[in-house]
Amino acid sequence: MTALDVHEVRHRLKLKKDAGHTKLFENRDSVACPACGEPFDDLLATDRREYCLDPPGSARLCVVREDDRLLLLTHQ
Structure with a gap:
């Protein structure tokens, strides 16, 4: 499993919602899922x-559970 550095790929994602403790992004450029390796939605x-x-x-x-955050990734 590879970590996902959101700041590193931020230009490839669209921020849809920011509630402070929770952020929702749309994958605009086939960024790979850190759990399965396939592009996520x-x-x-x-x-x-x-x-x-x-x-x-x-x-x-x-x-994906990291030390300081939880990542939930959807695939269609």
């Missing part, structure tokens, strides 16, 4: 210890 990054998510349709989810 959306990324939710949060420093909260828990988060409830209602993914649209039948999206596949990848979850």
Whole structure:
């Protein structure tokens, strides 16, 4: 598993929502998922210890737990 440096790939993502402790990004340039290596659709990054998510349709989810944040990535 590779870490995802959001700041490094920020120019390839579109910030859709910023709630301070949680950010939602859209992948605009086929950035690879740090869990499976495939391009993801959306990324939710949060420093909260828990988060409830209602993914649209039948999206596949990848979850990466880092020391200081949780990453949820959707794939269509």
